[in-house]
Amino acid sequence: MSSPTPAPAPTSAADTTSGVDLSFVASVVDWLQANIMQIIGAFAVLVIGLLIASVLSRAAERALKKHPRFDPTIAELLSKMVKYALWAVVLVTVLSQFGVQTASILAALGGMALAVGLALQGTLSNVASGVMILVQRPFVVGEAISVDRFTATVQRIGLFTTELKQFDGLFVMVPNSELWNQPIINLHRHPTRRIELIVGIGYGDSMKDARETLLALAAADERALDDPEPQAFVASLDDSSVGIGLRVWCATGDYMALSWDLTEAAKAAFDDKGISIPFPQREVTMVSAA
Template sequence: MDMNLNELTVNSQMLIETYLLPWGTKLLLALLIFIVGRMVARLIARGVGKALTSAHLDPILVNFAGAVVNTALLVLVIIFALSQLGLDTTSLVALVGAAGLAVGLALKDSLAHFAAGVMLIVFRPFKLGDYVEVGGVAGSVDKISIFSTRLKTPDNKVVTVPNGNIFGNTMTNYSEESTRRIDLVVSISYGSDLLKAKHLLDDIVGSHDKVLKDPAYRIAVSELADSSVNFIVRPWVNAADYWDVRFELLETIKLRFDAEGIEIPLPQMALHINKPE
């Protein structure tokens, strides 16, 4: 009985010394590495976020960069913690790399939109509320995200444009500058009084309260066309007043020309038929 008890005690001691103590130590060390590493990863991610915020980058990019840094560091911490348990992490690293490659190939278009989104947020060719023309669509910028940009058209439609379609093409920002020039072409018939028409245009544009005095507007004969004499009318206005002033000028010009006997010609063609003798 005493021999069995002694043998059991010896075996238990050997079990503890051979397996429990080494594995327990490795497990505690791995847990310590994981806990401390996770805390350090969070601190580094917060530091990156604060640095990007200080650089006045967009909050969307700041949050995303912080999340990427935190996730990447956490993966490294987990791999290092597992290596302390004696596990072969080489295959795990290869598996993570292969999975990343597979995901990258499957999401290559999304990654392209993501990269374009980062560039849009960093370089800021437009901001919320700007009226822009991008990716073949015109509208006010309603939301800028990592993968797409949402526009609201003048007729209140919401259009979502992938960022890759925006950054890889021409972008026109109509709100970047505080003023815009209205370009009108006004035609009169050859039989109408040219100087009178020019005086009327000058009076109409000059008396409009939303037309800017500086830069000065310009009215000039631009073309002697086939069936009309064409004027260019180019007033400057505040960007917010562009469409209102354009519509009002066109209406006023038509009414004043009708009242003053200035003819706006319709396109016409003279056809001569020679009869055989």
């Protein structure tokens, strides 16, 4: 009589788990063996691409900082843009090593960039204006400018805003787009400036004496330049006075002080010579009824 066949031993949970782990490891090893060349190529592209991006961005920053028309801020910004653009190229190249269709990824990134650009339209406008200000350099830090309703000294130029300090000491922060889209008068860009002083004298006073007096004041002040030479002239014939003008060139730094001093000296000199500076006058004729 044959003995009964023993029943197979039940498989333990540990053996099942071990079998799953071994099969997963085996599949990973098989995938690595099948794609080892693509992995090596992608790793090489990644490393070399990042190194090239770093080297080129630093080289671009050094070259831009040496150029006199590029501010250090804009040089740093452009170098970062070069680096990020190269990173994007490296990423697309690495993905293509594994057969990933990069066209759809690029299309998605383009759509995202468009959406972000529309959402940040005002902010990007300030950034674009800041870049143009830093490149074109209509003003630099330390120069005084007059734009819109502000006349102030430039304290800082950023990518989004420009910080100004008014002559009365008040702090002003102006968006770059507002500065770039309006005429800018730079009060300190040129080394010399012209002062034009107009003083009204009475119709009964000598215009020649008034002109000679103003020219003598300009000649006596060493801040007044000889070239171009000062000019005195009859500027206007007003209702109650004759406008006598004086044009004097001076160094830009002396403009305000010399303008104030010439105005005060003109009043004192006219008083000494008996040249009147009349008040507005009106003649009233009374007509009696017949």
